[in-house]
Every structure is written in C-alpha cells, then in structure tokens.
Amino acid sequence: MTKTVDAATMRQINKKYVTEIIYNQGPLSRIDISQITGLNKATVSSLVDDLIADDFVNEIGFGTSNGGRKPVLLQLNASAGYCIGVDIQITHMTTVLTDMSGSIIYKSIRPIDCADGGLTQTELEEILIDEMNHAAVKAPPSRHSIIGAGIALPGIVNFSTGSVFYLPNIEIRDWDICGALTKHFPFPIFIDNDGNCGAWSEYRLRQINNLVFVNVGIGVGTGIVVNGQLYRGAHGIAGEFGHMTISAMGLLCACGNYGCWEQYASEQALLRYLQEEEEEVSEALKLSPNLVSVAVARAIEKPSYKRAFQVLGQYLGIGISNIVNALNPELVVIGGTMALGAEYFLPEVQSALRNRSMASNKYVPIAIAHGDTIVSGAAQLPISNTILQSPLSAT
Incomplete structure (x- = not known):
C-alpha cells in the first residue's frame, strides 16, 4: 500500500534533512544545500529562514564567489541548546554537558x-539521576534549553x-530506564549500546562511511557503521562481537558462553595476564577506572607489564x-x-591483522x-533523534 505524505509532513521532513546537512557539512550556502539535497532554491531558502527564526542556524558571513554576489554561509548555532551525555561503565560513570556542536x-x-x-x-538509577x-x-x-539526554550502556x-x-x-x-x-x-531521554555511541561519534568525527568501533574496557563491545548508517541488525542487537567464541573450550563468560573474545582482550584479561606474570594487583585497583593507566605507567620500567599488554594485543588482533x-x-x-x-x-594487533586477515583486509x-x-556519542543521541532525520535509528 502506498502512503501519501501531506505538505506539512513533507516540509517537516525536508526541514530535518536541511538541518542535518548543515549539522554535518556546514558552513555552506543555500545554493550548496540545494545542490546536495536536490530541493529547489526557493524551498531551501524558506526552510533556512525557518531554522534561523528557530535559532538553530546562523548566517556567519560570505563565501567565495564564482561570479556574481558572494553566497551567505550558514552554520549550526552551537549555543541554541545543550545536550547531556552519560557513559555508564562497570567502574565509573562519565557525564558531560555539550553544546549542539558537541563541544564539552x-x-x-x-x-x-x-x-x-x-x-x-x-x-544505579539514583546515581544516574544525581549526575544528570x-x-x-x-x-x-x-x-x-536542554534538548535531551543520551545514555550509553554496556550491554x-x-x-x-x-x-x-x-x-x-x-x-x-x-x-525500563527511559521510563x-x-x-x-x-x-x-535516549539510550544506546556504548559501542554504537562510540561508532557514531567516530563517524561524525572522521566522515568515513564504513567503520567499526571496538570498545575495550571490563568487557568488549563494538559498533558498526555501514554506508554512513549505524547498523543494528534485525532486532537491534548487532555488534555483540565481544561474545563471539575464539576458544571453543575457553573461559566461562558472564553471558553464559565459553571462550568469548572479551575474556581474552579486556581489562579482566589484562589482570589475568599480569597475575600469570606473578604480578600482584591490589583489589582496589582491580575495580578502578585507573587500572589501565597504572599498568601503562608501570610498563615503562617493568617488562612483565609490557608482556601482559602484548598478549592482550594478540587476542585483540584475532578478534x-x-x-x-x-565486514x-x-x-x-x-x-x-x-x-x-x-x-x-x-x-x-597490526601483526595479527596482517597474518590472519584476507586480501585487502590485511x-x-x-x-x-x-x-x-x-x-560524546551519547550526547549526540538527542540531536539525532529530535531535530535531524535520525540516521542513528537505521537498521
């Protein structure tokens, strides 16, 4: 069945599309937007006028002329509103307030x-409310004011x-965390997997259409961007590579499986490798967000710490x-x-990639x-799901 879209709805769709172009590619002119979107110049000018009236977009000066009048450049108004971002990890919670450009x-x-x-x-809910x-x-x-809050979760x-x-x-x-x-x-308020938040943040930063973000902490999670869209899979849980099996008779994982990648390439794995090197790690440090930074500092002088990182790198490279x-x-x-x-x-990691990957993947x-x-990716969730066309909701 073909759905019809009324003029008001189509205008709202186009308005979000234009906002997204300015958000991702600004500064640029009305003519640039028309060429990118395929919308006629009159429509673009009308939509841009609305965005300026809404305070989401500013005119910031003139661009280079190819003949005739210089084009007026448009840019997102970073101070039009603010976003809260939260990253919940096992050992710590990071909370930020950003402007609309993503500056913390x-x-x-x-x-x-x-x-x-x-x-x-x-x-955990009480701590989250307090930090927000x-x-x-x-x-x-x-x-x-505050456009919204985004929360990254490890699971x-x-x-x-x-x-x-x-x-x-x-x-x-x-x-029901949002409820x-x-x-x-x-x-x-919006939530997403921490790997997805990291992947989208990296895509926004680098503008590379096909990338994988690997989040290595107490566990291992991944986020996948394909053709400029966040890939979620059929039921929204794509990217759980931390729980792919790399050892059929391996260690028991918290998920109930044996031999999961995160058991060999995470902070908990680093602790195990240090203990195998007969290094003592205090109980307090085991559950501290400073574990890796302390291990890095000690690796400067202690070969056992370097070896622990190297073993971890080998398994990280396999995954x-x-x-x-x-992909x-x-x-x-x-x-x-x-x-x-x-x-x-x-x-x-790079050695494993060269030895275990095929063709150009090496x-x-x-x-x-x-x-x-x-x-930062969590803080972008409100913008992507309110004033833009929300590529984050892609499957």
Missing part, C-alpha cells in the same frame, strides 16, 4: 562499582523502546581480524579504557579513539 562544557567522572551486581538497579541533575544546572541560558538495549534487555557484567535485566528517568526530567574479514570496513577504531595502552598492544587502518568518544 561540563564533565564529571564518578567512580562506581557495578561488577557482579555491586549496585542494584535502583541504586548536576549536568543540567550547568547549562547556560539558551533558546532551546544489550532496545534503542526503540528505551529499555535494557541485559547488561552482562552489571547483572541488570529488563530495565524511569522521564519521571524526573522534562526533556527526552579484529575476524571482524574485518566479515571489510575502511577503518577500525579502538576505544575504551584500554586505548590508553595502545603503544604496547597496537603492534600485536591493510585496514587501526586508529585509537580519544577518551570522550563514547560519552
């Missing part, structure tokens, strides 16, 4: 202990319904080789807390993400 104007890192049910769902309240009061006055979530199915290392199931938080905040053979991306980006140790494990570049990649 407030940041908080709060140590927590979620391992093996260390925090109940209610306790602290971020909200930091927002400067603006036309649109299987339902992006569409705003609920958690299962957070393996936190042991929380069936959590619970909406009772406390006047703005919309990444499997991924590139399956043939243009780029793989490694993020999460483990990224701090890249100088010690990256050569092993030469897929590996990049290291900056520390705020995931939380």
Whole structure:
C-alpha cells in the first residue's frame, strides 16, 4: 500500500534533512544545500529562514564567489541548546554537558562499582539521576534549553523502546530506564549500546562511511557503521562481537558462553595476564577506572607489564581480524579504557591483522579513539533523534 505524505509532513521532513546537512557539512550556502539535497532554491531558502527564526542556524558571513554576489554561509548555532551525555561503565560513570556542536562544557567522572551486581538497579538509577541533575544546572541560558539526554550502556538495549534487555557484567535485566528517568526530567531521554555511541561519534568525527568501533574496557563491545548508517541488525542487537567464541573450550563468560573474545582482550584479561606474570594487583585497583593507566605507567620500567599488554594485543588482533574479514570496513577504531595502552598492544594487533586477515583486509587502518568518544556519542543521541532525520535509528 502506498502512503501519501501531506505538505506539512513533507516540509517537516525536508526541514530535518536541511538541518542535518548543515549539522554535518556546514558552513555552506543555500545554493550548496540545494545542490546536495536536490530541493529547489526557493524551498531551501524558506526552510533556512525557518531554522534561523528557530535559532538553530546562523548566517556567519560570505563565501567565495564564482561570479556574481558572494553566497551567505550558514552554520549550526552551537549555543541554541545543550545536550547531556552519560557513559555508564562497570567502574565509573562519565557525564558531560555539550553544546549542539558537541563541544564539552561540563564533565564529571564518578567512580562506581557495578561488577557482579555491586549496585542494584535502583541504586544505579539514583546515581544516574544525581549526575544528570548536576549536568543540567550547568547549562547556560539558551533558546532551546536542554534538548535531551543520551545514555550509553554496556550491554544489550532496545534503542526503540528505551529499555535494557541485559547488561552482562552489571547483572541488570529488563530495565525500563527511559521510563524511569522521564519521571524526573522534562526533556527526552535516549539510550544506546556504548559501542554504537562510540561508532557514531567516530563517524561524525572522521566522515568515513564504513567503520567499526571496538570498545575495550571490563568487557568488549563494538559498533558498526555501514554506508554512513549505524547498523543494528534485525532486532537491534548487532555488534555483540565481544561474545563471539575464539576458544571453543575457553573461559566461562558472564553471558553464559565459553571462550568469548572479551575474556581474552579486556581489562579482566589484562589482570589475568599480569597475575600469570606473578604480578600482584591490589583489589582496589582491580575495580578502578585507573587500572589501565597504572599498568601503562608501570610498563615503562617493568617488562612483565609490557608482556601482559602484548598478549592482550594478540587476542585483540584475532578478534579484529575476524571482524574485518566479515565486514571489510575502511577503518577500525579502538576505544575504551584500554586505548590508553595502545603503544604496547597496537603492534600485536597490526601483526595479527596482517597474518590472519584476507586480501585487502590485511591493510585496514587501526586508529585509537580519544577518551570522550563514547560519552560524546551519547550526547549526540538527542540531536539525532529530535531535530535531524535520525540516521542513528537505521537498521
């Protein structure tokens, strides 16, 4: 059955499309937008006038003329509104307030202990509300105030319904997190898997249409961008490569499977490799967001720490080789807390890629993400799902 779209709905669709073009590619002119979108110049001018009136877009000066009048350049108004982003990991919670361009104007890192049910769902919810309240009061006055909040979670979530199915290392199931938080905040709230948030953040930064983001912390998660769209799969849970089997008779994982990749290429694996090197690691440090940074500092003088990172790199490389053979991306980006140790494990990852991948996959570049990649991606969720056409909802 063919659906008809009335003029008002089509205008709203086109308005979001134009906003997205300016958001991703600005500064650019009305003529540039017309050429990119295929919309006629009069329609583009009318839509841009609406966006300027709404304070979402500013005219910032003149571009270069190819003859005739110089075109007026348009750019997203970064201070039109603000977004809250939260990244919940096993050992810590990072909360930011960003403007619409993604620039961080407030940041908080709060140590927590979620391992093996260390925090109940209610306790985690209370901490989350507290951190979001602290971020909200930091927002400067603006036309649109706080546009919304985005939350990155380390597990299987339902992006569409705003609920958690299962957070393996936190042991929380069936959590209507958006429903619970909406009772406390006047703005919309969105959630996504942390790997997806990292992948979209890297895509926005690099504008590479086919990439994989590998988030390495207590566990391992991935996000996949295909043809400029976030890939979710049939039921929204694509990218759980951390739970692919790389050892048939391997270690028991929190998910119930044996030999999962994250048991060999994560912080918990690094701890095990250090202990196999007869290194003592304090209980406090085991559950600390500073574990990897401390290990990096000690690796400068202690060969045993270097060897632990190298073993981890070998297994990380095995998993990444499997991924590139399956997906043939243009780029793989490694993020999460483990990224701090890249100088010690990256050569092993690249060696595994050359030895285990096929054809051009051997030469897929590996990049290291900056520390705020995931939380920045979370902060982009409200913009992508309110004022843009929401490529984040793609399957």
